[in-house]
Amino acid sequence: MIVPEDTVSLADYERHFRARAAPGVAGYVTGPAADGLTQRANRAAFDRLRLMPRSLVDMRGASAALSLFGQDMPYPILIAPTAYHRLVHAQGERATVEAARLTRTPMVVSQQASLSLEEVAAPGGACLWFQLYLRPRRDETLALVRRAEAAGYRALVVTVDAPVTGIRNVEQRAGFVLPPHVSAVNMADMIATEPVTGAGSPVFRGMLDHAARWEDIAWLREQTRLPLLLKGILNPDDADEAVGLGVDGILVSNHGGRTLDTLPATIEALPAIARRLRGRVPVLLDGGIRRGTDIVKALALGARAVLVGQPVLHALGVGGMVGVAHMLTILQTELEVAMALTGRPRLADIDETVLFAT
Ligand SMILES: Cc1cc2nc3c(=O)[nH]c(=O)nc-3n(C[C@H](O)[C@H](O)[C@H](O)COP(=O)(O)O)c2cc1C
Structure with a gap:
């Protein structure tokens, strides 16, 4: 698979992906919830922020490490x-994890990966975290946690912002259905949620009856020594409650605008959460990160690190392992250039003074 020569930014990967992917797959990967207001807001909010550089800074020994x-x-x-990497590339997560290893990028493997969590971890050499949704039955959740521990995963990320699937109109219009060769193999042996029967709302009477609650987070905290993060937090009260229960990290996320439309952009929600937590645990952010400058802005407003979702699938679809490694290298280089041109030799030097206040 050859990456087109004009692919020099993450947006180029998205353009080539949209041109090549089957309409259903493109609808699943790029499709937001409802009208796409939150997905667009994620980007627009980064674009509104401007950077204020310092000149002639001593950049010797500069580093973006943490x-x-x-x-x-x-x-x-x-x-x-992100779920189902085999939708966009035959090697699926195997290609992604190799790119993660080569670029030394930690990878959060989805519970809904299209290869088993053991297969993804088998080659070794990559830093892996495991993402899960709490299962209706605790023994099933625990089984996943024990498998992740045994396979060498180094943190658990519990996604809390999607107890039900959002209104996914773009995906629906594109007629997306999962092809038979792609499935959530990690949950192959697990019991499906009880089917909804009789009268009443399938949303309220169905899935939500089984949805995770705070007491389940408190329970999970007791079950594992791995660092535990909650993903999908936008409200400072939730961040506070999580830390009170012994959660080790907060991931500010609106699921890339795929769950509830009209949620705030993550970079808009971040400052209040960072203020409330006052450094008690690391805060991470995802949603709309497409440039090195976006990373500088997220760090300036209180994030310790960021995650990229869609760009990984775009690059995997366009160029397989090479595409993902290239995409991550582009982002790394852009971050270094942004640090150099704002005069911030280390991540700790990136604070609110790097933002231009109008
Ligand atoms: C196709 C796709 C599948 C996703 N699957 C999952 C998933 O299985 N678990 C999860 O916690 N988040 C999932 N997400 C959300 C991402 O983890 C992340 O929050 C989001 O993509 C970040 O925004 P970005 O795509 O703008 O970088 C998915 C996102 C996409 C685009």
């Missing part, structure tokens, strides 16, 4: 959990 939960990372960039 340590998170005792793990050293060369850049504050991680791969967000």
Whole structure:
């Protein structure tokens, strides 16, 4: 698979992906919830922020490295959990994890990966975290946690913003259905949620009866020594409650605008959460990160690191392992250039003074 020569930014990967992918697959990968207001807001809010540089700064020994939960990372960039990589490339997560290893990018593997969590971890050498949704039955959740621990995953990310699927009109219009060769193999042996029967709302009487609650987070905290993060937090009260229960990290996310439309952009929600937590646990952010300058802005407003979701699937679809590695390298280089041109030699030097206040 050859990456077109004019692919020099993450937007180029998206353009080539949209041109090549089958309409249903493109609708699933790029489609937002409802009218796409939150997905567009994620980008627009980054674009509205301007950077204010310092000149003639001593940049000797500059570095974008950090340590998170005792793990050293060369850049504050991680791969967000996204389902079904085999939808866009035959090798699926196997290709993504190889790119993660080569670029030393931690990868959060989705519970809905199209290869088993053991297969993704088998080659070794990559820093892996595991993302899960709490299952209706605790023994099933625990089984996933034990498998992730045994396979060497180094953190657990519990996604809390999608107890039901959002209104996914773009995907519906594109007629997306999962092809027979792609499935959520990690849950192959698990019992499906009880089918909804009789009268009443399938949303309220169905899935929500089984949805996770705070007491389930408190329970999970007791079950594992792995660092535990909650993904999909936008409200400072939720961030506070999570930390009170012993959660180790907060991932500010609106699921890339795929769940509830008209939620705020993540970069808009971040400052209040960072203020409330006052550094008690690391805050991470995803949603609309497409440039190195976006990363500088997120760090300036209180994030320790960021994750990218859609760009990984675009690059995987366009160029397989090489595409993902190239895409991540572009982002790493853009971050270094942005640090150099704003005069910020280290991540710790990136604070609100790097933002231009009008
Ligand atoms: C196709 C697709 C599948 C996703 N699957 C999951 C998933 O299985 N679990 C999860 O927590 N988030 C999932 N997400 C959300 C991402 O983890 C992340 O929050 C989002 O993509 C970040 O925004 P960005 O795509 O603008 O970078 C998915 C996103 C996309 C685009």
